[in-house]
Amino acid sequence: SQTLMKHLSAMFLSKLTVFTLFVVPYAPDVIAFTGLNRLPRRNFLQQSSSSSFDDEFVEMQKTVGEKSESENDIESESGEQNIKEHLEHQKEVFDEMSSFFNSEDATPEEVKPVLQYLAKQALYQMKGESERSSGSFDVLDVGCGTGALFPYYLEAADELEMKLNIVGLDLSQKMIDCANDNVKNLLSDDSKHSIRCEVGDYVSKIMGVNLCKETMSGFENGVINEDTETFRESFDGVVINACFGNFLDQDSVVTAAANSLKEDGCFIISHPLGAGFVEKLKSENPSTVPNLLPSQTEFDELLQFQPLRRENFMEEAQLSENAESATALYFASAKKIPHLLTREVLRLRGKVDTGFGRGGKKLGVPTANLPSSLFQNALENVPTGVYFGWALIKGDDQSSKGRDVIHKAVVNVGYSPTFDGEENKEKIVEAHLIVGDDDIEGDFYGETMKLGLCGFLRSERKFASFPDLIAAINRDVNNAKSSLDLAPYSTFCSDSFFQHSSEEMWVGSSGG
Numbered sequence: 001s002q003t004l005m006k007h008l009s010a011m012f013l014s015k016l017t018v019f020t021l022f023v024v025p026y027a028p029d030v031i032a033f034t035g036l037n038r039l040p041r042r043n044f045l046q047q048s049s050s051s052s053f054d055d056e057f058v059e060m061q062k063t064v065g066e067k068s069e070s071e072n073d074i075e076s077e078s079g080e081q082n083i084k085e086h087l088e089h090q091k092e093v094f095d096e097m098s099s100f101f102n103s104e105d106a107t108p109e110e111v112k113p114v115l116q117y118l119a120k121q122a123l124y125q126m127k128g129e130s131e132r133s134s135g136s137f138d139v140l141d142v143g144c145g146t147g148a149l150f151p152y153y154l155e156a157a158d159e160l161e162m163k164l165n166i167v168g169l170d171l172s173q174k175m176i177d178c179a180n181d182n183v184k185n186l187l188s189d190d191s192k193h194s195i196r197c198e199v200g201d202y203v204s205k206i207m208g209v210n211l212c213k214e215t216m217s218g219f220e221n222g223v224i225n226e227d228t229e230t231f232r233e234s235f236d237g238v239v240i241n242a243c244f245g246n247f248l249d250q251d252s253v254v255t256a257a258a259n260s261l262k263e264d265g266c267f268i269i270s271h272p273l274g275a276g277f278v279e280k281l282k283s284e285n286p287s288t289v290p291n292l293l294p295s296q297t298e299f300d301e302l303l304q305f306q307p308l309r310r311e312n313f314m315e316e317a318q319l320s321e322n323a324e325s326a327t328a329l330y331f332a333s334a335k336k337i338p339h340l341l342t343r344e345v346l347r348l349r350g351k352v353d354t355g356f357g358r359g360g361k362k363l364g365v366p367t368a369n370l371p372s373s374l375f376q377n378a379l380e381n382v383p384t385g386v387y388f389g390w391a392l393i394k395g396d397d398q399s400s401k402g403r404d405v406i407h408k409a410v411v412n413v414g415y416s417p418t419f420d421g422e423e424n425k426e427k428i429v430e431a432h433l434i435v436g437d438d439d440i441e442g443d444f445y446g447e448t449m450k451l452g453l454c455g456f457l458r459s460e461r462k463f464a465s466f467p468d469l470i471a472a473i474n475r476d477v478n479n480a481k482s483s484l485d486l487a488p489y490s491t492f493c494s495d496s497f498f499q500h501s502s503e504e505m506w507v508g509s510s511g512g
Contacts, residue, residue, distance in 0.1 A: 054235030065171055083210045086248045086290070088200055091171045093288050094145070098174035102146040102182075113319050114329050118241065119152035123160055125311060125333045126237040127268040136163040137236040139142050140260060142202045143243035147179040147195075150186055154193055167235075168197035169205065203249075206231050206256040211249055216343050217383045217456040218305040219255040224461070231260050239268045245289045246276045250302060258306045261336040269293065274328040275315060299332050305343060308334040310472030338475075339388070339455050339483040346382060346389075346453040347497050348429060350374035363487040365473050367412075368449055370429040379427050383432035384414035384460040388480035390493045391433050393444050403447075406493045407433045410480035411453055414460035432473075434481050454492045455483055 052322025100106055102467055107115070126137055137157075147168060157164045179197045204210050208223025219329050222228065226426060238257045247253045257267040271278060271293060281289040294302055296313045303310060312333045314328040328503060352368045368391075372379045388410045411431045431451055433440065463469040483489055 011400075035468075057079060069286040080209075080211045082241060087171060087210070089287060090246060091173075094170070094172035095174045098146065098172060098178055099210070101148075101175065102178040106146075107148060112270050114327060115149060116152045116155070117317060117319050118270045118272060118331060119149050120156040120159075120330065121312075122237060122239050122266070122268050122270070122333075122414075123153065123156045123162060124305065125326050125335075126269060127160060127162060128264070128266075133205070136165045138162055138234060138262075139166045139167060140235045141168045142238060142239045142240045143246070144170050144197065145172075145175050146181055146184075147182045147197070149239070149241055150179075150183065150195060154186065157193065164193045164195075166193070166195040168195065169200055169202055170197070171199065171201055173199050203247075203252045203256045204355075206260045207252070210252070212252040212255040212317065214251075214305075214343070215383050216346070216381070217309075217385060217387070217396055218340050218343070219251060221383070221385075221459045222255075222259070228333075233260070233262055235260050235265055236262055239270065241268075241270045242272065244269045244271070245282060245291045246289055250291055250294070252312075254302050254306055254308070258308055258336065263336055263338055265336045266311070267334045267336070269299075269330070269332045271330040274330050276328065278330075293330050294332070296332075303334055305340060307337050307340040309337050310338055311335050338479040339457055339489075340459060341488065342456050343455055345492060345495065346387065346451075347495075348375065348378075348451040348453070349448065352393075352449050354445055364383055365432050365470075365477065367432050368433070368444065370449065370451070372427045379413065379429075382413055384427065385412075386457040386460070386476050387411045387453040388455045388457060388476075388483060388489075390484070390495070390498065391431055391452075392450045392498045393440070394448040400441035401438075402435070403444075406498060407435050407439070408481055408484045409433050409451060409453075410457070410476050412460065432477065434477060450498055452492055452495050452497055455480070455489050457483075471485045 020163065088243070094101075109134070122139075123137075139153065141153075144150075150168070153164060153166060156162075165322075168176070168179050170179070176197045176199050183195045183197065187193060201210060203212070206222070206228060207220075208225060208228045209220070212219040212222060224232070238260055240253070240257075244250070244253070261267060275293040275295075278289065278293050282292055296310075299313060300310055310333070312331065314329070314331045316328050317331070318326055348370060350370045351374075354369075388408075391407045391409035392405065393403050393407075409431050411429060413429055414427060416430075427438050429451070431449065457479055458472075465473060484493075
């Protein structure tokens, strides 16, 4: 309310006091903070009962990490070879520490309520507004270790009336061996839930590569084959608990998360001991923990060129209504959305080609084509896939209806691989203008079209059948149409590229 904002503003200006609002959706039994009557912050690492655990754990991981580091000469910078060496280092460290992580000592009593809270919050985020009465929620627990979160998932799922299929993934074979043993004691023969665990690197498992480099449309899409397709777009939730700082290239991890989630699925980073604990681990043992947990700003930056939108960010929480203090922890979540912002606006202009005549005839979605020969080498480094943006058909003094008007457009850049034996010989631009039946008069073959592409939907792929392709195209059209109503995409319709009349302008150095 305005009164509250004035009150907050006055207090901020007079005392430079920072107030934080934490929103906890779908959790009616959890108290949210406004910061007005802020409870004293409770950090387990500052408790006398847990301070020794802090020091002993850090020293233990440091000792094991330094031993492995001396044997492997680990580099802290990102790069394919460095990542391979880093993964080997992680395997050795956590194989060595598996017995500790499988013991009661690894989870002090004070930490258990935090794990319970984090697991419940993760499932709240996944369930959202869903009223799913049948079917199950598929959860990928990345860096699952010995299965520390498994019992808390099951407890929360029963309370929330959810059925879970959990996949635990970890680099360490010994950790997974322990996890599989623990699962046997967790699940009864008639349990509605399932848990399976396997060994592997998360990024490689999803992407087929261990490093995803930047591209104009976000990040590289990796390798799609039978192995990676098993995990792609397969999960309602991906949870990385207590190990996000251990990954060398965090952009690649977030890319893998975006690719492994179903639409509306949730990506979650959590830690029961909070960002301060990870900072201490990194300080003492950077070869094993090369990165910090991201701040809210850094989390947003990680999501900027991903099809993910931040949902929640907490660095403390009140674990119960009767708690006298707030507990330090870490919980950041994002939801999978169907669109992402391109790193650059792709501006194209050329005369519309007759194309192959299949867009309207075979697919029911007429397209205006611009062959790559118009742009020399400008399309070479543009990833194939489905983009969206704005289009203008340039008119003249005797123009028909629909010229010199900005239209929404969904655009495929690629080779049309589903058309067996009829694939494009060159990379072409196929634009479908999202218009009503009477918005454009006549066809516009040979007329000049301008395209400004600012968003990306998906990579080009070969579909098993035409019905599958048509269904995907219809989804693309609907997603493009709704996305272009959102900022920042909506602002690009006023790009000066569309207003400038000179044909000598807007010609790139490579001809585009």
